Amino acid sequence: MVKLSLPQEEYVVGGHVGCLGCGAVLAMRYLLKGLGPRTILSIPACCWAVLTGSYPRAYLNVPFVNTAFESTGASIAGIRAALDIRGVEDVTVVGFAGDGGTADIGLQALSGMLERGDNAIYVMYDNEAYMNTGTQRSGSTPLGAWTTTTPVGGAGRGKEQPKKDMMGIILAHRVPYAATASVAFPEDLVRKARKAREIAGPTFLHIFSPCPPGWRFSSEKSVEIARLAVDAKVFPLYEVEEGTYRINRNPRKPIPVSDYMSLQERFGHLTKKMMELFQAEVDRNWEMLLRMVEITEEKPLWG
Numbered sequence: 001m002v003k004l005s006l007p008q009e010e011y012v013v014g015g016h017v018g019c020l021g022c023g024a025v026l027a028m029r030y031l032l033k034g035l036g037p038r039t040i041l042s043i044p045a046c047c048w049a050v051l052t053g054s055y056p057r058a059y060l061n062v063p064f065v066n067t068a069f070e071s072t073g074a075s076i077a078g079i080r081a082a083l084d085i086r087g088v089e090d091v092t093v094v095g096f097a098g099d100g101g102t103a104d105i106g107l108q109a110l111s112g113m114l115e116r117g118d119n120a121i122y123v124m125y126d127n128e129a130y131m132n133t134g135t136q137r138s139g140s141t142p143l144g145a146w147t148t149t150t151p152v153g154g155a156g157r158g159k160e161q162p163k164k165d166m167m168g169i170i171l172a173h174r175v176p177y178a179a180t181a182s183v184a185f186p187e188d189l190v191r192k193a194r195k196a197r198e199i200a201g202p203t204f205l206h207i208f209s210p211c212p213p214g215w216r217f218s219s220e221k222s223v224e225i226a227r228l229a230v231d232a233k234v235f236p237l238y239e240v241e242e243g244t245y246r247i248n249r250n251p252r253k254p255i256p257v258s259d260y261m262s263l264q265e266r267f268g269h270l271t272k273k274m275m276e277l278f279q280a281e282v283d284r285n286w287e288m289l290l291r292m293v294e295i296t297e298e299k300p301l302w303g
């Protein structure tokens with residue numbers, strides 16, 4: 001068995017109502033292991049707004065506020081400003097939102113916070129749909145995936161648009177640090193959380209978080225699926241620091257995307273032709289990433 005060297009402290013308390021195998025629970029667990037107790041979270045409407053519990057119970061061992069769906073970026077900017085006025089410097093302010101709350105409805109508040117340079121971490125846990133309300137498609141849902149609003153059958157063949165490139169959107173703001181992370185690679189995730197904490201200014205973590213009921217797979221496969229996503233290059237692990245790209249895991253023996261997709265019923269309807277389209281999209285994105293590493297090794301994109 002692989003032994004992980006993770007902090008022992010737990011800030012996600014047992015008893016929460018997350019589904020079995022919920023990737024978003026692991027995302028929060030590892031994030032807080034990296035950030036530690038001097039952390040304040042702002043959480044908008046999403047699965048995690050429910051998982052925090054109802055008063056008098058709370059399943060997080062750090063303070064948090066629940067904010068309106070569209071306002072996470074503004075909320076963390078406000079919390080930081082309040083702490084600054086009081087002279088509190090050793091508290092990390094974190095927005096923790098789903099992909100719907102980030103890539104779609106909360107995008108303007110997030111963009112404002114990044115552009116102003118507010119000192120806070122924004123985390124998008126990505127389960128690739130609006131899960132708390134029953135699996136509606138988001139901008140972050142991948143091409144071809146079944147959701148309740150991208151049905152399969154009749155004229156429907158799943159989502160017709162590709163996944164929105166959130167890292168690209170974030171990096172257009174020239175932030176000091178942005179990284180992808182996965183619940184299948186906890187040490188990498190903890191390291192990235194710590195790094196974001198140490199950087200003054202806006203930072204962004206995009207955490208891949210499988211969802212068994214929404215992606216239609218059995219709950220014990222969450223971590224396996226997250227690992228396959230990285231090794232099939234569907235969700236590469238990389239970070240961009242002051243305009244320089246670095247890949248954190250370069251799979252020596254890449255696997256075909258069909259190995260990743262075949263474990264999930266949301267892709268069960270895809271034909272060979274659609275799989276090939278998906279593979280081509282993945283290959284193109286990977287090529288682009290390699291190019292960005294090469295280019296920015298010589299000259300960072302900014303800074």
Ligand SMILES: Cc1ncc(C[n+]2csc(CCOP(=O)(O)OP(=O)(O)O)c2C)c(N)n1
Binds near residue numbers: 097101130131133
């Ligand atoms: C303005 C507004 N519109 C719609 C809702 C209903 N709503 C609550 S949670 C949610 C889905 C959130 O999806 P996402 O951000 O992807 O997080 P997840 O539930 O997948 O964790 C929706 C649509 C709301 N609370 N506020």
Ligand code: SF4
Binds near residue numbers: 021024047131213214
């Ligand atoms: S619906 Fe998905 S994201 Fe929400 S609690 Fe269940 S497994 Fe987690």
